[in-house]
Amino acid sequence: MKTFLHRLIALLRASPVRLALGLVAVFALISIASLTASYTASRKSLDATMRSDLQQDVAGFRAAPSATALAALVAAEARVSDPARIVLSYVSPRGRHYGNGVLAQDQDGYFLTTLDGEGTRIGGEYLALTTRLYGGQLSIARSRAEIDQLWTVFRNIVLLSLLPTLVIALGAGLVMARRSARQVNALGRTLDQLTSGDLAARVQPTAQWSDDFRRIGTRIDRMAAAQETSVDALRQVSSDVAHDLKTPIQRISVHLDDLSGLPLPDDAAALVDLAQAEVAGVVSVFHALLQIAQIEAGTPKSRFAPVDLTALVATFAELYDPAATEDGRDLILDVTAPQAMVLGDRDLLGQILANLIENALRHTPAGTPITIGLHRQGGDVILTVADKGPGIPQDERSRVLQRLYRLDRSRATPGSGLGLSLVEVIADLHDATLTLTDHAPGLMVSVRMAALKQ
Numbered sequence: 251m252k253t254f255l256h257r258l259i260a261l262l263r264a265s266p267v268r269l270a271l272g273l274v275a276v277f278a279l280i281s282i283a284s285l286t287a288s289y290t291a292s293r294k295s296l297d298a299t300m301r302s303d304l305q306q307d308v309a310g311f312r313a314a315p316s317a318t319a320l321a322a323l324v325a326a327e328a329r330v331s332d333p334a335r336i337v338l339s340y341v342s343p344r345g346r347h348y349g350n351g352v353l354a355q356d357q358d359g360y361f362l363t364t365l366d367g368e369g370t371r372i373g374g375e376y377l378a379l380t381t382r383l384y385g386g387q388l389s390i391a392r393s394r395a396e397i398d399q400l401w402t403v404f405r406n407i408v409l410l411s412l413l414p415t416l417v418i419a420l421g422a423g424l425v426m427a428r429r430s431a432r433q434v435n436a437l438g439r440t441l442d443q444l445t446s447g448d449l450a451a452r453v454q455p456t457a458q459w460s461d462d463f464r465r466i467g468t469r470i471d472r473m474a475a476a477q478e479t480s481v482d483a484l485r486q487v488s489s490d491v492a493h494d495l496k497t498p499i500q501r502i503s504v505h506l507d508d509l510s511g512l513p514l515p516d517d518a519a520a521l522v523d524l525a526q527a528e529v530a531g532v533v534s535v536f537h538a539l540l541q542i543a544q545i546e547a548g549t550p551k552s553r554f555a556p557v558d559l560t561a562l563v564a565t566f567a568e569l570y571d572p573a574a575t576e577d578g579r580d581l582i583l584d585v586t587a588p589q590a591m592v593l594g595d596r597d598l599l600g601q602i603l604a605n606l607i608e609n610a611l612r613h614t615p616a617g618t619p620i621t622i623g624l625h626r627q628g629g630d631v632i633l634t635v636a637d638k639g640p641g642i643p644q645d646e647r648s649r650v651l652q653r654l655y656r657l658d659r660s661r662a663t664p665g666s667g668l669g670l671s672l673v674e675v676i677a678d679l680h681d682a683t684l685t686l687t688d689h690a691p692g693l694m695v696s697v698r699m700a701a702l703k704q
Contacts, residue, residue: 285407311390328350337351337376439451440470605673634695
């Protein structure tokens with residue numbers, strides 16, 4: 251029931267549905283306004299016609315030459331007239347009543363009664379006209395039942411015509427709006443997939459789509475195809491360049507190794523050492539670029555298997571503890587999950603830990619404590635590496651995830667600007683969420699991923 255209500259609420263909030271409801275509401279308001287105006291005009295017209303008929307009736311009775319003739323005329327007309335439709339009454343100068351009813355009065359006002367000797371009150375509303383004629387009083391009253399029935403007629407029009415029309419229009423509008431809402435949702439899902447990096451996502455509109463949404467969907471597909479082609483070409487170029495230059499650079503490294511084995515002056519030997527260090531850095535960059543290209547292709551997913559992050563964190567903490575101790579740092583373990591099993595590639599998850607720990611060691615002053623945390627939260631596992639160093643300004647946190655981007659203060663330290671980029675690519679491969687937050691002071695990097703159900 252709740253799911254149905256949620257779907258109904260979501261459907262009613264959709265723009266096409268609200269547009270359909272708005273159009274039906276406008277149609278209903280216009281129809282009701284038109285019927286109300288027609289009813290008011292018809293009622294006024296009938297009222298005016300009735301008043302005119304009363305005046306004509308009085309004029310006809312005025313043609314009688316005397317009171318006696320008028321009394322006889324009223325009596326004759328009363329015998330063939332239905333009191334429920336018209337009431338005729340003439341009180342002669344001598345006080346005698348003629349007709350099929352009489353106009354009486356009580357403390358509440360005037361009313362009509364019959365002349366059957368019992369004085370039965372005549373029900374309903376009447377429009378009456380009274381005048382003095384030949385020393386007597388002539389009263390003619392016409393029933394307003396016809397005017398009252400007009401409301402019933404218009405009510406029936408609303409119930410039998412307008413309401414079914416509105417229900418049908420609303421149903422048809424909701425059907426069309428739901429169809430449009432599905433098309434809008436398809437466009438939104440595709441855009442979300444493209445935004446999240448799935449450049450293979452397509453709308454693929456069908457012939458049943460409305461023309462405007464089909465044109466939009468087709469253009470989105472063209473844009474996505476062009477973007478995918480461009481990104482693939484760029485990745486291929488990066489991979490080709492890395493492949494093509496890797497071998498020559500390794501040859502240079504071999505030649506430098508051979509050169510360092512020869513007897514050289516001290517200054518020449520120092521230059522060879524510097525050159526070897528630079529070449530090692532270049533090889534590291536190319537290796538990282540190739541690794542990123544391989545991960546983005548999705549090929550490592552074939553090696554996914556259950557991995558115990560608790561054991562992995564303990565292994566890397568033990569591995570990097572000597573390097574931290576050498577700089578006077580404390581490498582602190584904050585593990586509250588006795589066993590945290592996830593589905594992934596053990597080597598790549600280890601690469602995340604290695605890159606984050608090395609970043610903390612490289613970009614914080616000596617003596618800065620580094621904390622490696624592992625916690626469970628609901629059905630997720632959260633891996634964190636936090637330090638008490640200078641941290642990263644908030645407006646720079648999204649940029650440091652870009653390839654080869656480095657902070658100004660970090661340009662003098664070793665590194666290629668690919669460490670966090672590689673971490674983000676590996677996290678995306680594992681459907682994990684990477685966040686950089688302030689550790690007050692310092693930086694905390696969190697990787698949140700789904701835990702395996704045990």
